[in-house]
Amino acid sequence: xxxxxxxxxxxxxxxxxxxxxxxxxxxxxxxxQAARLTRAGHARVSLVGPSGAVVTEYPANPxxxxxxxxxxxxVSAGETTGIVSLADPxxxxxxxxxxxxxxxxxxxxxxxxxxxxxxQSEKHTTQLMRDAEVAGELQRALVTADRRETVTATxxxxxxxxxxxxxxxxxxxxxxxxxxxVIADVSGKGAPASxxxxxxxxxxxxxxxxxxxxxxxxxxxxxxxxEGMLHRTGRIVTLAIAAVDSRAGVVxxxxxxxxPVFVAFGGSVTVVRPTCPPLGVVPPSADEHVLDFPAxxxxxxxxxxxxxxCDPWGIPFGMRQLADSFAMAVGDAPSAIVAQLxxxxxxxxxxxxxxxxxxxxxxxxxxxx
Amino acid sequence: xxVHINQEPRLIxxxxxxxxxxxxxDQFNQVVDLVSDELPNVIIDLSAxxxxxxxxxxxxxxxxxRTMMHHGWIVLANASSAARIxxxxxxxxxxxxxAESVEAARTLISxxx
Numbered sequence: 001x002x003x004x005x006x007x008x009x010x011x012x013x014x015x016x017x018x019x020x021x022x023x024x025x026x027x028x029x030x031x032x033q034a035a036r037l038t039r040a041g042h043a044r045v046s047l048v049g050p051s052g053a054v055v056t057e058y059p060a061n062p063x064x065x066x067x068x069x070x071x072x073x074x075v076s077a078g079e080t081t082g083i084v085s086l087a088d089p090x091x092x093x094x095x096x097x098x099x100x101x102x103x104x105x106x107x108x109x110x111x112x113x114x115x116x117x118x119x120q121s122e123k124h125t126t127q128l129m130r131d132a133e134v135a136g137e138l139q140r141a142l143v144t145a146d147r148r149e150t151v152t153a154t155x156x157x158x159x160x161x162x163x164x165x166x167x168x169x170x171x172x173x174x175x176x177x178x179x180x181x182v183i184a185d186v187s188g189k190g191a192p193a194s195x196x197x198x199x200x201x202x203x204x205x206x207x208x209x210x211x212x213x214x215x216x217x218x219x220x221x222x223x224x225x226x227e228g229m230l231h232r233t234g235r236i237v238t239l240a241i242a243a244v245d246s247r248a249g250v251v252x253x254x255x256x257x258x259x260p261v262f263v264a265f266g267g268s269v270t271v272v273r274p275t276c277p278p279l280g281v282v283p284p285s286a287d288e289h290v291l292d293f294p295a296x297x298x299x300x301x302x303x304x305x306x307x308x309x310c311d312p313w314g315i316p317f318g319m320r321q322l323a324d325s326f327a328m329a330v331g332d333a334p335s336a337i338v339a340q341l342x343x344x345x346x347x348x349x350x351x352x353x354x355x356x357x358x359x360x361x362x363x364x365x366x367x368x369x
Numbered sequence: 370x371x372v373h374i375n376q377e378p379r380l381i382x383x384x385x386x387x388x389x390x391x392x393x394x395d396q397f398n399q400v401v402d403l404v405s406d407e408l409p410n411v412i413i414d415l416s417a418x419x420x421x422x423x424x425x426x427x428x429x430x431x432x433x434x435r436t437m438m439h440h441g442w443i444v445l446a447n448a449s450s451a452a453r454i455x456x457x458x459x460x461x462x463x464x465x466x467x468a469e470s471v472e473a474a475r476t477l478i479s480x481x482x
Contacts (some may be wrong), residue, residue: 187426
């Protein structure tokens with residue numbers, strides 16, 4: 001402590017709304033502060049330190065003498081967070097020792113503020129990560145089943161979001177003993193898309209209990225139920241529904257803009273294109289694809305995150321490679337096929353980051369005795 | 370991704386270059402925000418698009434809805450093969466006006482507006 005000044009250290013933490021950026025503003029605020037601290041009520045300020053030197057006076061036209069003040073800005077992460085003041089020296093003006101002392105105080109304040117900011121930031125980040133983990137667990141728990149076996153079909157599905165949560169979804173439902181497989185992709189990624197995903201999944205699950213295993217009718221009902229939400233959020237949804245009709249020995253497929261469905265049988269793969277544009281654009285059509293579903297026929301519903309995944313050189317996995325990988329895996333159990341496809345995508349990606357959410361559903365017709 | 374925007378009488382011409390995906394939506398939303406009664410028509414030049422994802426598609430749909438609100442039209446011009454594939458794959462090519470060039474798109478809009 002210098003013996004010719006009273007140390008008046010005032011560190012005002014300037015929050016976002018009041019953060020002072022330019023030196024003139026800092027100096028003016030400091031001078032006003034110093035003036036309040038001095039007996040004379042006036043101040044001439046020399047702002048020193050890493051920001052440079054600025055001299056200003058407060059008030060502009062005093063009718064009495066000046067009470068000197070010495071101030072220094074404390075800086076954290078490149079932003080001025082406070083002003084440390086020395087004011088009203090007992091005898092004479094300020095000395096180099098005063099300036100040195102002030103600098104030490106300002107630096108101590110900087111490290112304290114910086115440490116506090118860092119701890120708050122770490123705590124916030126930890127909480128966000130924990131929330132994201134829980135949200136991911138919840139999103140997986142919303143799915144009715146990721147494995148299902150009916151009299152006529154065995155099915156499996158898997159979902160790998162690019163973040164903890166995402167915009168892809170799938171579900172395996174059963175209506176009157178028949179399988180209904182669903183896959184969808186809400187535009188966007190991460191938490192925002194996942195909110196709509198949850199609403200979409202519950203809508204689909206509810207409509208299946210009302211409408212049954214009729215894909216085109218289900219699309220229309222889901223479209224109607226989600227219309228307002230999709231319009232308000234400005235999102236679109238691709239949705240494919242495949243339902244086994246064991247009495248007719250067929251699988252019915254309706255798809256609103258979703259990635260093509262692959263149906264493998266007898267060594268060949270049939271590509272089944274969407275029946276209408278995505279939901280949230282125009283009302284879906286009433287069309288359905290109806291394909292024979294003999295024993296051993298295998299169906300793949302996949303999201304575009306599988307074909308769009310690029311390798312480190314920017315080459316996408318592609319539809320052709322997905323179809324080939326699927327064809328090679330046919331004959332294995334659905335869960336094994338899904339696992340092999342997802343592994344093939346990961347191998348292709350290598351060190352490249354996961355671009356998009358990935359979802360895949362496979363079901364196979366069981367032999368009828 | 371880069372978006373170049375030109376305003377003409379009652380028309381916005383936007384050229385999208387590069388990867389048209391979720392990371393570029395802030396830029397693309399500038400196009401959507403410009404649509405108004407004074408600027409109800411939009412041409413999106415997709416000739417330089419290398420990739421499109423679902424966010425890009427929903428951006429186009431938002432633009433479509435916005436032009437409809439203001440009694441205007443949107444035409445997608447000169448779609449690159451990458452853009453064409455995703456539009457056809459999702460059947461969104463049936464929803465938007467399409468033209469082989471920006472000039473052809475202008476003609477289409479002037480005929481329908």
